[in-house]
Amino acid sequence: MIGAGIKRGTAELAVLSVLENGPLHGYEMARRIEQQTKGALRFTLAALYPMLYRMEQRRWIRGSWEIGHNGRRRRCYRLTAAGKKKLSPLRQEWAELFSALRRLAKVTHA
Amino acid sequence: MIGAGIKRGTAELAVLSVLENGPLHGYEMARRIEQQTKGALRFTLAALYPMLYRMEQRRWIRGSWEIGHNGRRRRCYRLTAAGKKKLSPLRQEWAELFSALRRLAKVTHA
């Protein structure tokens, strides 16, 4: 898995991105992120939950308590209009970082 | 310029990369990083100097006091064998992050 120092800042982008495909609760987000990156990007739930609270305070996502098919309560988050709007410049910024590191550090896109 | 949250962890890669082309002192490194990324990646010297001390402790770089053409003393850093060896897996790790974020978050390479 990719080291902690390198992946800093990716959680925010990852959460917004997986929520783009529909509402999800925290536990499931962690699984999706891991699966969709083939295990390259993985967050502990202790990192994810505080991140979700911060993003909710910034009004990028909105959470609501729901009862899953198994009867357990869980907090379901969905993207707000503000969150959707944030996603595009965030992607742009990451693309610029990639571009910069390719030039400066010869990081190739595998 | 790329925001602080996103570029976390890039300083180490940036320093090792610019030192690959020959020895440099801190002040000049900051300029090279900024120039070679067209201003996209920029570090304050207050971020760079402590980073150089840490990397020297890990034996990835080695510093020596020299006198520049203008007569001012400056600390010149060069890549060690260990530093050179570190660079390749570090690039690999960054490439994997790029790949993961392209899949997960649809970050395109501009």
Place this chain on the structure above:
DNA sequence: TCTTATATATAAGAATCCTATATGTAAGGG
């Protein structure tokens, strides 16, 4: 009944960035 999977929550600590501040020399303009 014991373990595993599901689900959320918080505390304590590490790492890496920021702004602000401090020190000092050299060069150039007014």
Place this chain on the structure above:
DNA sequence: CCCTTACATATAGGATTCTTATATATAAGA
């Protein structure tokens, strides 16, 4: 001669975002 800008290193204090460890609780399956 003084003032500003460029050069050059250094440290303090604070913010953010990860980590591991711990806590709680229910459901399913062996």
